[in-house]
Amino acid sequence: MSSPHRWLRPDVLSRDALASIVVFLVAVPLCVGIAVASGVPAELGLVTGIVGGLVAGAMPGSSLQVSGPAAGLTVLVYEAVTSHGVAALGVLVLATGILQVGLGLIGFGRWFRAISTAVVHGMLAGIGLVLISSQLYAMAGASAPGSGLDNLAGLPDLFARITGTAALSSAAIGVGTIAVLVLWKRCPGRLPGMLPGPLLAVVLATAAVALFDLPVATIEVRGLIDSLRLTGLDDFGLLADPGLLGVVLAFTLIASAESLFSAAAVDRMHDGPRTRYNKELIAQGAGNTLCGVVGALPMTAVIVRSAANVQAGARTKASRILHGVWLLLFAALFPAVLGLIPVAALAGVLVHAGAKLIPVTTIRPLWRDHRGEAVVLIVTALAIILTDMFMGVLLGIGLAVAKTAWEASPVRLDVEERDDRTTVALSGSATFLRLPLILDTLEALPKDRPAELDLSRLRHLDHACRTALEAWSIHHGAATAAVPEADGAPREAALAATAPDSRGPTPPGR
Known part of the structure; x- marks a missing residue:
């Protein structure tokens, strides 16, 4: 894999092409579902996936990890869009991209590896809990109250209100989607590895809605071009609001940390070239800069699609570039397909994704062997639920620093x-x-x-x-x-x- 033109070899290109199709099939429901959960048009999720493949995928940094919209930023994007409007999203993502490029140029990328893993796991656990609590409302065809704490507190009332044909049908589609995702991986043979679970679950849910004519809400389609909003110079005036500057910093911290932690995980999955962290941070920044220009969702490297890429036999960056090509063709040629997808099915996909963000299996051994790390994880997750993403992560980092200082000063x-x-x-x-x-x-x-x-x-x-x-x-x-x-x-x-x-x-x- 040392030759820069190795991807031109027919055997390598064929493996990369097959891998790119697998990644594309995984990416479509996730890109669309994350966009809908973020409160923006579904097409913007596809745009971020396209930029992740064609721009970040073509740049140096990591060879096999795939970039696109991430579930980890869904809650923060939704809060920003709800508070400041979709029009503010472009300049927030643009500023994030510029900041990431600057950090990469001054060599700051490697320092993101110094962030406590307990803070990162706590951040993901908090995101997962907030994501689950919000998407359960979408599964039932209802609107979430708002903050993570309000969403959790309102769940008993939500379950009591699931009555009537529409609510029961929507809940059944959501629960069925989760059941397919859980059971599909347990199927014997190679089929689960060849056909992505999220795609299968969404296809089956869509078919069930059409076959039984269920009164379930589907995705609203606006068209790729109509969904884009170019960011102008006047939009930069919004950054005078200290609250929006905090959102930019949160976007930068979370997107960068998630991308570089993903890179470290993907590097352990293959024996090819290792990630160059500063260059990868620049690539993520370049992608987010372009996403910000067109008003799309923020982009990070995503472990689910990256793992699918490696497991499908990808050898070079050609696979992730091609996955961006397939997303572009799908968005341009088959936009009407999106209008058939039930919202409850996408909510089920995200509930399942949120559950995987919670490190259930690691908390008990962590509490037994490294209690201080477990406390940092739990406090970070709870702080995100009780306050917001930015304050939760800051509190987690501060607590991790205090713990380290205490342990280092006997x-x-x-x-x-x-x-x-x-x-x-x-x-x-x-x-x-x-x-x-x-x-x-x-x-x-x-x-x-x-x-x-x-x-x-x-x-x-x-x-x-x-x-x-x-x-x-x-x-x-x-x-x-x-x-x-x-x-x-x-x-x-x-x-x-x-x-x-x-x-x-x-x-x-x-």
């Missing part, structure tokens, strides 16, 4: 009775996080004996601890002790102490 206090004085020897890293423990130990020392601090074994002493220890030392009468500087080198400082009724300070040089 301090040990050894209290020894030496002759006529008490010596407290500190070792490790004395930071503000451990200050309560340190001060509690010092304040518990006997008041009638001279006391001394030995700080010579500390690897690090931050400013907060230094200030607190100096204040404690001065309050008890000063002596000398070795103290690490900020760079770790020791110095002499008045941080040893005696009790107020002692015989006076220890002479320098003790």
Whole structure:
């Protein structure tokens, strides 16, 4: 796979062409379903998939991962469209793309790998729960109340309101779609690998609606050209709103992290060239820039379509480019087909996709072996449900940093009775996080004996601890002790102490 023209070989091109058809069949229901769930015309999901194949797919970075609209951004896009209108979507995605390109050019792509996996899994779990709660309403032919918490709280009432032919038919189509998706993968033989489950489920649901003439809502078709809205210079004025700037940052963080984590996962599936993270970030940015220009959905690399691409035998980037070609031909030649698809079926596909975002099987072992990581995951997911995507991710990152700082700053206090004085020897890293423990130990020392601090074994002493220890030392009468500087080198400082009724300070040089 080292030759740049290897994809021109007939044997490689034939494998890539077959793989591209599989990816196309997986992509169609997902692109359409994500667009509908995001509150925008269905055609915009196809446009993002087309750009992901033809633009991001042709650029250097990752060789086999596929880009398009992602379920992970559905909730955030829906909130942005609901709050600011579809007209604002283009400039948000455009700004996201430009920011991604800039981050890739300055070499920031590799730093996205430093994001805690617990935060990422928590983010995906929160997204999955919010996605499920919103799409259950669509499965029942009802409108979701709004926020993730409101959606979850309203589910009992929703289930009680599933009465009448229309609601029961819609729910049956949604549940049937999920059942097909779950059972299809368990079928023996090679057929499940050749025929994507989402496509089969949507086709069967569409056929059932047509055959039994069910009163179920179907997708509203507007036409590819009519769905596009070019972003103009005047639209950039919307970014003066601090709230929209926050949405751009959230788009950038989530889309970039999801793309680069997907790249790392896809790299483990094949033995071809590894992903060049900065170039991949630039490719994602270029795709989002174009999506923003035409007012389409934001784009990320998506693991489901990428895995299908690898498992179908793809060898080069030609497969993902061709999948974009097939999406373009479908959108241009067969747009009326979209109008036959029931909304409840797409909602069922997204409920199934949302469930797969929740790491159910990993939470228990994570809680057993790495409880702090499990807490970060759970808090991030709950914060997304209770607030919004951006605040939830920020809280998760902050909690992960605090946890790491706590674990990286262990301090040990050894209290020894030496002759006529008490010596407290500190070792490790004395930071503000451990200050309560340190001060509690010092304040518990006997008041009638001279006391001394030995700080010579500390690897690090931050400013907060230094200030607190100096204040404690001065309050008890000063002596000398070795103290690490900020760079770790020791110095002499008045941080040893005696009790107020002692015989006076220890002479320098003790």
